[in-house]
């Protein structure tokens with residue numbers, strides 16, 4: 001199946017006013033999608049609609065070919081939020097335990113990590129370059145390292161798509177760089193579809209193959225190679241939160257390229 005996500009005529013409002021209006025878009029297998037846009041333009045809202053955390057006011061979302069309300073294969077969907085940074089050093093779980101918890105269903109009657117399951121933990125920790133931290137407490141790791149552990153936890157079930165909601169807030173520049181390299185590896189080598197919200201327009205527009213640009217209750221879809229981020233940043237400068245950069249494409253609501 002080529003389409004991982006199909007959104008048709010989707011509208012959503014929390015109260016009276018629409019946050020997103022009549023959105024149509026498709027995300028294909030292997031895409032690396034960046035959600036960008038001013039504060040309050042609906043990026044997190046769309047992400048929550050795509051993972052079934054919110055229900056559309058009208059229209060529909062299909063995930064892996066299934067209407068979201070009937071979707072059950074949640075092990076194929078990873079989600080990384082910015083909230084994981086809340087651990088502190090007294091949080092008792094180790095990296096191994098955090099990842100092992102994702103295998104709870106597979107542990108059988110006695111809830112024991114078999115050698116096979118342990119090997120799966122080792123494999124994903126090596127993939128994210130965190131094997132040496134297996135027995136460390138999660139709260140003792142940096143924000144960037146914690147995010148890598150959570151990516152590993154997601155990878156344990158071989159996901160087809162990973163959603164990330166500003167995962168690098170508060171993470172230092174070097175760790176951010178390593179994190180982006182990891183995402184490029186997951187996308188390029190493992191073929192995992194990535195959907196990421198980011199305010200780091202410069203870096204994300206270099207990593208993604210498509211840019212979803214939010215504003216005025218709409219989304220404009222750009223191929224990354226034709227996206228002029230300097231022009232974009234110049235246009236959204238200032239305090240006008242509702243300002244949407246001028247788009248060369250005619251017509252509102254996605255599908256414009």
Ligand SMILES: Nc1ncnc2c1ncn2[C@@H]1O[C@H](COP(=O)(O)OP(=O)(O)OP(=O)(O)O)[C@@H](O)[C@H]1O
Pocket residue numbers: 014015019037038039040041042043044045046214
């Ligand atoms: N639970 C809620 N109840 C009511 N309104 C909400 C709720 N969550 C978000 N909103 C409003 O919906 C709009 C879109 O919010 P959303 O969080 O999706 O924006 P965003 O683009 O992710 O913003 P940011 O970049 O600041 O995270 C905003 O006006 C916000 O105030």
